[in-house]
Amino acid sequence: MSYYDPKDLRKFKDITQWSEALGHKFFDYYNAVFQEGALTPREKSLIALAVAHTEMCPYCIDAYTEDGLKRGITKDEMMEAVHVGAAIKSGASLVHSVMMMNKVNKLDA
Amino acid sequence: MTKVKGQSLHKQSNPLADATHQLKILAEGPFKNGDLPLFKERIHQSLGQPLVAKKLEILQINVGYMCNQVCDHCHVDAGPDRKEIMTRATMEQCLEVIKTTKAQTLDLTGGAPEMNPNFRWFVVAARKAGIQEIIVRSNLTIIRAHKKYHDLPDFFKQHNIHVVSSMPHWTKDKTDKQRGSGVFEASIEALKQLNAVGYGQPNSGLQLDLVYNPSGAFLPADQNDLEADFKQRLRSDFGIEFGQLFAITNLPISRFLDFLIASDNYQDYMYRLVDAYNPAAAQSVMCTNTLSVSWDGALYDCDFNQMLQLPVAGSVRHIAHYQESLMEGRKIKVSQHCYGCTAGAGSSCQGSVA
Ligand code: SF4
Numbered sequence: 359m360s361y362y363d364p365k366d367l368r369k370f371k372d373i374t375q376w377s378e379a380l381g382h383k384f385f386d387y388y389n390a391v392f393q394e395g396a397l398t399p400r401e402k403s404l405i406a407l408a409v410a411h412t413e414m415c416p417y418c419i420d421a422y423t424e425d426g427l428k429r430g431i432t433k434d435e436m437m438e439a440v441h442v443g444a445a446i447k448s449g450a451s452l453v454h455s456v457m458m459m460n461k462v463n464k465l466d467a
Numbered sequence: 468m469t470k471v472k473g474q475s476l477h478k479q480s481n482p483l484a485d486a487t488h489q490l491k492i493l494a495e496g497p498f499k500n501g502d503l504p505l506f507k508e509r510i511h512q513s514l515g516q517p518l519v520a521k522k523l524e525i526l527q528i529n530v531g532y533m534c535n536q537v538c539d540h541c542h543v544d545a546g547p548d549r550k551e552i553m554t555r556a557t558m559e560q561c562l563e564v565i566k567t568t569k570a571q572t573l574d575l576t577g578g579a580p581e582m583n584p585n586f587r588w589f590v591v592a593a594r595k596a597g598i599q600e601i602i603v604r605s606n607l608t609i610i611r612a613h614k615k616y617h618d619l620p621d622f623f624k625q626h627n628i629h630v631v632s633s634m635p636h637w638t639k640d641k642t643d644k645q646r647g648s649g650v651f652e653a654s655i656e657a658l659k660q661l662n663a664v665g666y667g668q669p670n671s672g673l674q675l676d677l678v679y680n681p682s683g684a685f686l687p688a689d690q691n692d693l694e695a696d697f698k699q700r701l702r703s704d705f706g707i708e709f710g711q712l713f714a715i716t717n718l719p720i721s722r723f724l725d726f727l728i729a730s731d732n733y734q735d736y737m738y739r740l741v742d743a744y745n746p747a748a749a750q751s752v753m754c755t756n757t758l759s760v761s762w763d764g765a766l767y768d769c770d771f772n773q774m775l776q777l778p779v780a781g782s783v784r785h786i787a788h789y790q791e792s793l794m795e796g797r798k799i800k801v802s803q804h805c806y807g808c809t810a811g812a813g814s815s816c817q818g819s820v821a
């Protein structure tokens with residue numbers, strides 16, 4: 359048995375059972391976020407897909423890959439979005455190397 | 468069973484060509500072990516009674532299963548190898564009904580309805596019979612398939628036909644994968660031809676709508692969102708205009724059922740459909756205002772039930788014996804494929820219903 363079970367995604371809504379008010383607040387907020395606003399639902403779906411990958415959340419990857427397919431988002435678009443996430447993630451690692459360089463420069467005369 | 472591209476399930480003698488086999492699959496698995504409710508129970512719960520037909524508004528006639536395409540997910544299992552075709556005699560029986568029906572719309576489908584040798588004769592006669600609206604479900608590529616079909620846009624225009632055409636995506640890759648190589652380009656050409664005679668143009672009065680159905684084991688997104696994307700892309704990439712986009716859910720029958728089983732998606736898809744059950748959509752499923760006539764004149768609640776060989780309930784089962792008053796109030800024959808009509812915003816030949 360693995361820690362993640364794809365079937366558990368269907369049970370996500372059940373988190374309200376153990377904390378109804380907070381659960382509903384979360385889902386209301388979640389649903390409001392994905393409504394059409396300054397960004398289209400399609401753009402939001404691609405952002406969600408990129409973040410799903412940087413968070414490495416299998417449930418979110420499952421959900422937002424399917425959401426993208428439903429919206430007619432193409433494979434190229436999905437992969438480009440994932441690269442945006444990956445670039446920011448690797449950039450976030452690499453930019454910290456400035457700290458390393460600062461430290462080396464300070465300590466090692 | 469290995470799949471032969473370009474042939475119907477019937478031609479391949481695939482067990483899924485048999486309606487009884489399909490109905491057996493739809494009754495088993497999660498529906499047998501009680502994990503998921505049967506459609507008839509679920510609908511009873513929402514409506515407080517079984518599903519029954521209301522006033523007839525649309526008479527949908529399937530003039531034959533022959534088609535120039537063999538799309539992956541066709542619920543008709545249509546193709547060039549299907550020989551079932553409506554005869555002129557059966558068309559004449561249909562005309563008798565068209566003359567007297569209170570329905571406003573005649574909806575011609577197939578296969579590729581234009582391939583029936585009596586198609587044009589029938590359209591002209593149906594117009595004379597005086598029905599308000601005639602829809603032709605044209606797959607677009609037929610217009611480009613042979614020179615004898617090149618003038619179809621003019622013919623449609625002349626008889627003020629409402630053209631409804633499938634277009635699964637605004638890119639070539641996705642379209643050709645689902646509907647066959649070369650389909651995208653031919654469809655774009657056909658749409659340009661339809662636009663050129665006035666179809667889809669504002670104020671022309673010539674209606675051209677597109678049908679979108681998903682390319683795999685997932686439901687369509689919101690119809691309005693999809694329509695906005697289709698409009699923007701078809702306009703900017705090809706200068707094409709159309710009216711509405713109808714988003715249609717794939718029902719788990721025939722070639723789509725074959726795909727679901729072969730790709731190990733069947734069970735998950737049924738869960739998806741049942742999870743997305745929408746009581747509001749259940750109020751307006753298309754069988755409540757539509758009647759389907761098959762190539763041989765037999766009557767069904769919808770084109771899907773026709774393919775599953777589930778005849779209408781009651782004593783009148785053929786167009787030759789048709790009596791409108793007997794059709795209203797009849798109990799609709801349902802099975803688990805019906806969950807495709809009630810998922811999300813609902814699905815019908817006219818797109819979302821809720
Ligand atoms: S064009 Fe329509 S009828 Fe023909 S194979 Fe494709 S889905 Fe079926």
Ligand code: SF4
Pocket residue numbers: 752753754755768769770771772799800801802804805806808
């Ligand atoms: S599949 Fe046919 S009978 Fe079933 S709900 Fe849909 S339209 Fe009605």
